Amino acid sequence: xxxxxxxxxxxxxxxxxxxxxxxxxxxxxxxxxxxxxxxxxxxxxxxxxxxxxxxxxxxxxxxxxxxxxxxxxxxxxxxxxxxxxxxxxxxxxxxxxxxxxxxxxxxxxxxxxxxxxxxxxxxxxxxxxxxxxxxxxxxxxxxxxxxxxxxxxxxxxxxxxxxxxxxxxxxxxxxxxxxxxxxxxxxxxxxxxxxxxxxxxxxxxxxxxxxxxxxxxxxxxxxxxxxxxxxxxxxxxxxxxxxxxxxxxxxxxxxxxxxxxxxxxxxxxxxxxxxxxxxxxxxxxxxxxxxxxxxxxxxxx
Amino acid sequence: xxxxxxxxxxxxxxxxxxxxxxxxxxxxxxxxxxxxxxxxxxxxxxxxxxxxxxxxxxxxxxxxxxxxxxxxxxxxxxxxxxxxxxxxxxxxxxxxxxxxxxxxxxxxxxxxxxxxxxxxxxxxxxxxxxxxxxxxxxxxxxxxxxxxxxxxxxxxxxxxxxxxxxxxxxxxxxxxxxxxxxxxxxxxxxxxxxxxxxxxxxxxxxxxxxxxxxxxxxxxxxxxxxxxxxxxxxxxxxxxxxxxxxxxxxxxxxxxxxxxxxxxxxxxxxxxxxxxxxxxxxxxxxxxxxxxxxxxxxxxxxxxxxxxxxxxxxxxxxxxxxxxxxxxxxxxxxxxxxxxxxxxxxxxxxxxxxxxxxxxxx
Ligand SMILES: Nc1ncnc2c1ncn2[C@@H]1O[C@H](COP(=O)(O)OP(=O)(O)OP(=O)(O)O)[C@@H](O)[C@H]1O
Ligand SMILES: [Mg+2]
Numbered sequence: 011x012x013x014x015x016x017x018x019x020x021x022x023x024x025x026x027x028x029x030x031x032x033x034x035x036x037x038x039x040x041x042x043x044x045x046x047x048x049x050x051x052x053x054x055x056x057x058x059x060x061x062x063x064x065x066x067x068x069x070x071x072x073x074x075x076x077x078x079x080x081x082x083x084x085x086x087x088x089x090x091x092x093x094x095x096x097x098x099x100x101x102x103x104x105x106x107x108x109x110x111x112x113x114x115x116x117x118x119x120x121x122x123x124x125x126x127x128x129x130x131x132x133x134x135x136x137x138x139x140x141x142x143x144x145x146x147x148x149x150x151x152x153x154x155x156x157x158x159x160x161x162x163x164x165x166x167x168x169x170x171x172x173x174x175x176x177x178x179x180x181x182x183x184x185x186x187x188x189x190x191x192x193x194x195x196x197x198x199x200x201x202x203x204x205x206x207x208x209x210x211x212x213x214x215x216x217x218x219x220x221x222x223x224x225x226x227x228x229x230x231x232x233x234x235x236x237x238x239x240x241x242x243x244x245x246x247x248x249x250x251x252x253x254x255x256x257x258x259x260x261x262x263x264x265x266x267x268x269x270x271x272x273x274x275x276x277x278x279x280x281x282x283x284x285x286x287x288x289x290x291x292x293x294x295x296x297x298x299x300x301x302x303x304x305x306x307x308x309x310x311x
Numbered sequence: 312x313x314x315x316x317x318x319x320x321x322x323x324x325x326x327x328x329x330x331x332x333x334x335x336x337x338x339x340x341x342x343x344x345x346x347x348x349x350x351x352x353x354x355x356x357x358x359x360x361x362x363x364x365x366x367x368x369x370x371x372x373x374x375x376x377x378x379x380x381x382x383x384x385x386x387x388x389x390x391x392x393x394x395x396x397x398x399x400x401x402x403x404x405x406x407x408x409x410x411x412x413x414x415x416x417x418x419x420x421x422x423x424x425x426x427x428x429x430x431x432x433x434x435x436x437x438x439x440x441x442x443x444x445x446x447x448x449x450x451x452x453x454x455x456x457x458x459x460x461x462x463x464x465x466x467x468x469x470x471x472x473x474x475x476x477x478x479x480x481x482x483x484x485x486x487x488x489x490x491x492x493x494x495x496x497x498x499x500x501x502x503x504x505x506x507x508x509x510x511x512x513x514x515x516x517x518x519x520x521x522x523x524x525x526x527x528x529x530x531x532x533x534x535x536x537x538x539x540x541x542x543x544x545x546x547x548x549x550x551x552x553x554x555x556x557x558x559x560x561x562x563x564x565x566x567x568x569x570x571x572x573x574x575x576x577x578x579x580x581x582x583x584x585x586x587x588x589x590x591x592x593x594x595x596x597x598x599x600x601x602x603x604x605x606x607x608x609x610x611x612x613x614x615x616x617x618x619x620x621x622x623x624x625x626x627x628x629x630x631x632x633x634x635x636x637x638x639x640x641x642x643x644x645x646x647x648x649x650x651x652x653x654x655x656x657x658x659x660x661x662x663x664x665x666x667x668x669x670x671x672x673x
Contacts, residue, residue: 199397199399199401201397201399201401202401202403204363204366204368204395204401205390205395205397205402205403205459205462206396206403207368207387207388207389207399207413208366208368208388208389208393208394208395208415209389209415209417209418209462209466210387210388210415210418210419215418218638219403219414220403220405223405223406224404224405225401239412
């Protein structure tokens, strides 16, 4: 006993000692470090610039922290910055985006989850064909469909309105979301569905009482996808809406690119950070929820 | 077979195909009220498919299904008066045990106090009262399967359908639950249909066993009948472990000719009037006598010991007789050495004869 504890070469016993600097660890942490720098450095520059006033910005030390911290650029970006047409800042675009985002996310996820559920459990004649057409839809470039959609929206009388844009977002979200939900529900054991049918639950009963409660993780994934996708959308916003209901991204572009006067880099940085805030918050909030959802989901029953 | 007057379940000319694949072909089955029927067959023979048809989870291609005298071919599963228990338990993961038990009753809008009474009764029978507030993830396999049985129990149905309910459990638990299911059947007196590919479950539980192959029922009879009078060579091979030994030869005027000699078939109960022709003679390993006993048997052979598997209670020995391999079940105390010649004897009353071409019993 005593000799074993004294001698440095211990007989193998208990947990195997791990080397801190194994090649695998060096690779993993090295890569993580480089990637973090790559993403965090620009963010750092943006935050710093947005907190300086213009005289300090003109001095050009983009990496140095502000000598005097000012929130002026943020206030200006939110409430006073001028686009070509008006001068009430990003706030208008923010509320437009919110009004586009909420109905688009809710409607697209509601429809796609039900159709994914129907496609995996209630197969009907031609359901495979329907699904394949939907998937092909995911691969058609948006640009090809822009003009036809303009015509369709005009005929429906919703061209240039928020309703029209919500419809477009819902439809374009459908292929990928349906695929997502169908694949998730396909992993739910079929016997669960059979048991619910024997128990007398119908199409909606099974969806609401059995499937919904066990699909929190996939809903979180769908919400992340849709919120970031729709919030960051520029093309549809610019094509299908009018200036006074432009989403935030379009308005950001107009502020940054407006040619009157001097370029206010600090305001532009603040405006960009404000626009990026929503997806960022979604990642932080839902990331936690996501992990918890998976852990609590424990689909096996 | 005697006609059942008021069958609990009656399946008439049932066909089922998945596209071009015919899984069930013109299947007929009458099950008496309160009977425990086991569907037994190798994997892929259509047992689960048949059970799903009875439950109404699959639309039949042709034929009728009657339950308790009512034609339910077009009825929804919940309207058929059946409860079903699945191999994977299929408990609703986000509901408590109580929620699982009451789900069907809530869907059927059964009054609250009635639900409570039925849950209490079922929980008592299955001894799951302390588990009612738990989620399925917090239960062991055996407890989950009890809850799954409870879910069928509370629905107060005439017919229980089990699809391999015990095959996810370990051997000990399987044996315990097997006994419990049998007791449950005696207590409730419901009709039960039970799918398995475990012979022991089939033999111990069933009033009658339906042996299936390729979507057909080959024989539907009591375990005794299936073991002692298998209707064809497949059934004979399927039941019994190790499987029955077969000798190829021919029947000729009450005698069996084969490479091992000519033996009298005195005492064999022929089912056909003209059995003569090429045939297989089958004999189960446990019906082969060895040692001194062999000398008293009418048919005697001699075999060389190739291989010995001592199981404690008895010893399985593989021998070569002529150029044929045979398994013999010997007493556990028997001492045999590899290469040794041992006498083997059996009597025609315990043998089985099957036509070589049709494989039907002679
Ligand atoms: N949805 C389906 N589509 C096509 N073929 C199917 C389908 N379901 C089952 N089959 C086929 O039907 C046959 C019978 O299947 P079934 O599940 O009834 O077998 P089983 O007797 O229950 O087998 P096991 O003992 O393995 O459970 C199999 O050959 C299977 O491949
Ligand atoms: Mg099966």
